[in-house]
Amino acid sequence: MSFSKRLGEREIIEIICRHLDAMPKMPIPFGDDVSAYNIGDNNLAVIKTDMLVDKTDVPPGMSLWQAARKAVVMNVSDFAAKGVKPIAILVSLGIPTKLNREDIEHIGGGLNAGAREYDAYVVGGDTNEASDLVISISLFGTAKKNALMLRSGANPGDLVAVTGFFGKTLAGLKILLDGFKAPKRIGKVLVDSVLMPNARLGEGLALSRAEAVSASIDSSDGLAWSLHEIAKMSGVGFLMNKLPIAKEAEEFARINKLDPVELTLYGGEEYELVLTTKPNLWREAEKAVEKVGGTLISIGEVTAKKQVLLEIDGKKHPVEPRGWEHLRTRVS
Amino acid sequence: MSFSKRLGEREIIEIICRHLDAMPKMPIPFGDDVSAYNIGDNNLAVIKTDMLVDKTDVPPGMSLWQAARKAVVMNVSDFAAKGVKPIAILVSLGIPTKLNREDIEHIGGGLNAGAREYDAYVVGGDTNEASDLVISISLFGTAKKNALMLRSGANPGDLVAVTGFFGKTLAGLKILLDGFKAPKRIGKVLVDSVLMPNARLGEGLALSRAEAVSASIDSSDGLAWSLHEIAKMSGVGFLMNKLPIAKEAEEFARINKLDPVELTLYGGEEYELVLTTKPNLWREAEKAVEKVGGTLISIGEVTAKKQVLLEIDGKKHPVEPRGWEHLRTRVS
Numbered sequence: 001m002s003f004s005k006r007l008g009e010r011e012i013i014e015i016i017c018r019h020l021d022a023m024p025k026m027p028i029p030f031g032d033d034v035s036a037y038n039i040g041d042n043n044l045a046v047i048k049t050d051m052l053v054d055k056t057d058v059p060p061g062m063s064l065w066q067a068a069r070k071a072v073v074m075n076v077s078d079f080a081a082k083g084v085k086p087i088a089i090l091v092s093l094g095i096p097t098k099l100n101r102e103d104i105e106h107i108g109g110g111l112n113a114g115a116r117e118y119d120a121y122v123v124g125g126d127t128n129e130a131s132d133l134v135i136s137i138s139l140f141g142t143a144k145k146n147a148l149m150l151r152s153g154a155n156p157g158d159l160v161a162v163t164g165f166f167g168k169t170l171a172g173l174k175i176l177l178d179g180f181k182a183p184k185r186i187g188k189v190l191v192d193s194v195l196m197p198n199a200r201l202g203e204g205l206a207l208s209r210a211e212a213v214s215a216s217i218d219s220s221d222g223l224a225w226s227l228h229e230i231a232k233m234s235g236v237g238f239l240m241n242k243l244p245i246a247k248e249a250e251e252f253a254r255i256n257k258l259d260p261v262e263l264t265l266y267g268g269e270e271y272e273l274v275l276t277t278k279p280n281l282w283r284e285a286e287k288a289v290e291k292v293g294g295t296l297i298s299i300g301e302v303t304a305k306k307q308v309l310l311e312i313d314g315k316k317h318p319v320e321p322r323g324w325e326h327l328r329t330r331v332s
Numbered sequence: 333m334s335f336s337k338r339l340g341e342r343e344i345i346e347i348i349c350r351h352l353d354a355m356p357k358m359p360i361p362f363g364d365d366v367s368a369y370n371i372g373d374n375n376l377a378v379i380k381t382d383m384l385v386d387k388t389d390v391p392p393g394m395s396l397w398q399a400a401r402k403a404v405v406m407n408v409s410d411f412a413a414k415g416v417k418p419i420a421i422l423v424s425l426g427i428p429t430k431l432n433r434e435d436i437e438h439i440g441g442g443l444n445a446g447a448r449e450y451d452a453y454v455v456g457g458d459t460n461e462a463s464d465l466v467i468s469i470s471l472f473g474t475a476k477k478n479a480l481m482l483r484s485g486a487n488p489g490d491l492v493a494v495t496g497f498f499g500k501t502l503a504g505l506k507i508l509l510d511g512f513k514a515p516k517r518i519g520k521v522l523v524d525s526v527l528m529p530n531a532r533l534g535e536g537l538a539l540s541r542a543e544a545v546s547a548s549i550d551s552s553d554g555l556a557w558s559l560h561e562i563a564k565m566s567g568v569g570f571l572m573n574k575l576p577i578a579k580e581a582e583e584f585a586r587i588n589k590l591d592p593v594e595l596t597l598y599g600g601e602e603y604e605l606v607l608t609t610k611p612n613l614w615r616e617a618e619k620a621v622e623k624v625g626g627t628l629i630s631i632g633e634v635t636a637k638k639q640v641l642l643e644i645d646g647k648k649h650p651v652e653p654r655g656w657e658h659l660r661t662r663v664s
Contacts, residue, residue, distance in 0.1 A: 049470055112352050
């Protein structure tokens with residue numbers, strides 16, 4: 001009891017990891033978006049778990065159906081970032097006694113919807129009584145070892161790109177949590193980005209098939225955090241020359257006198273892919289993404305200097321290694 | 333809100349399952365101990381999730397280290413019952429803010445101990461803030477499809493057997509929860525059976541290799557419940573001619589004037605295997621288990637009549653389909 005009781009998420013993970021024996025020849029190191037183990041012939045079983053807890057992950061206005069769907073989507077997003085197709089899903093539920101039959105129906109429906117949108121199936125699970133609603137999802141697939149897009153492959157000179165524009169979710173959360181206002185026209189887009197997130201699975205699978213990506217991560221902890229993670233795992237830095245802000249977020253920032261850079265870089269709960277490609281493979285990557293109906297937006301380049309910088313009007317600003325914090329922290 | 337809010341675990345699972353699209357050619361049906369999906373060439377990826385929640389699964393006297401270890405062991409036990417070797421483990425944690433650094437160290441140590449005892453590794457995970465301590469474990473392995481020991485293969489005339497004696501955990505829980513007394517000599521054995529459970533992985537793997545088992549389940553919900561599950565999934569019944577009670581449980585029952593049948597049949601949180609074999613393969617099964625240092629105890633036979641009966645002194649008594657209930661239900 002001599003320490004502060006309040007430990008951060010990353011500190012808890014670090015403490016736990018120090019107690020773990022590492023699997024020999026672990027195909028993916030601790031700290032990437034997914035884990036894996038060898039199943040022979042250069043094939044990997046790829047696995048991932050992520051837990052949704054209502055009090056930190058479910059904002060007011062999100063239904064139980066949407067919460068259950070989101071619990072699946074946030075796991076699929078990590079598979080998307082690695083270029084791995086999800087096949088099977090296990091669900092472990094903590095159910096507060098206050099939930100009734102109809103609530104459980106909505107949770108079941110949301111789980112199935114999230115799975116089927118990405119052509120996966122819920123194949124088993126477990127349920128328990130708990131004080132919070134807890135939806136712990138585990139996701140399973142297989143992949144060729146060399147097809148995986150890890151966080152660690154970025155090289156100086158590579159281009160950095162994203163699969164969509166940022167800022168909508170933080171704006172949407174400000175509407176749902178803090179009473180910010182927006183014209184109906186853009187308000188719905190912003191709020192929907194929070195309530196009905198989508199994983200970029202088509203884009204991730206297409207990029208993996210095109211073999212055009214050197215490093216990749218999903219942006220669930222925010223764009224700034226994602227860039228810092230690739231930087232750390234690849235031993236590189238970034239120079240952003242473009243701020244990929246969504247037009248609705250830009251308008252929201254203007255109306256509410258908010259900093260558009262803050263909205264774009266330091267949001268989270270958005271599920272775009274952040275990736276790097278060799279310059280000579282850029283066109284391949286772009287074509288692959290366009291073929292599945294997506295867009296690839298170049299936002300800058302990888303640098304040897306281990307800093308993450310944003311250049312605006314010829315001036316370079318440091319991008320801070322901070323990102324999404326759970327609702328509990330924000331509302332308390 | 334027109335229903336009772338208090339839904340049972342099995343009712344919740346049933347509601348959720350009604351909302352799920354079934355995976356085509358699912359190699360193991362919903363409701364067995366594990367799930368699986370095809371990874372080609374008659375090979376399956378075998379997966380399992382089970383969540384430990386402190387308020388329902390951690391009795392007074394169990395340390396955090398023991399709770400974390402138990403969370404792993406209870407999942408390994410399901411793999412043991414199917415004859416599948418666990419390889420990789422994912423851990424999803426819900427951590428109450430009251431836990432301090434030392435608490436997290438104990439959880440990390442217990443997780444690793446549980447994994448390494450069964451030659452598996454924790455390869456990844458996730459942590460969140462939650463009101464309860466939640467330890468959600470997912471377990472992964474591979475198996476040949478025809479090597480799996482399912483709940484559904486028992487046939488009339490098969491022998492039914494268990495890998496150990498029953499009753500110790502319910503006696504131990506009565507000591508920990510309800511203030512029952514036992515002489516030191518047996519008290520430690522009974523309490524340890526609750527705090528330091530062991531999965532019968534060696535026995536399960538040996539039985540699978542011997543190809544001597546027609547149906548199998550672990551006894552985490554109690555012996556009676558396990559027999560009823562095999563009966564239901566195999567479309568058979570059982571006639572028990574022996575009550576496999578542990579000598580410590582028998583003594584505890586005598587001292588405390590408790591019904592030994594109740595202790596043996598209707599406990600739970602014990603991790604023996606309950607299995608059936610063809611009579612001509614009995615010796616094979618017994619040899620396989622003895623070779624890994626275990627014992628196989630015959631307790632009766634499979635019947636065509638779909639009843640589960642216990643014969644004592646020539647009189648047949650029905651075995652009820654009830655089993656382990658969580659601590660919360662017991663203590664409230």
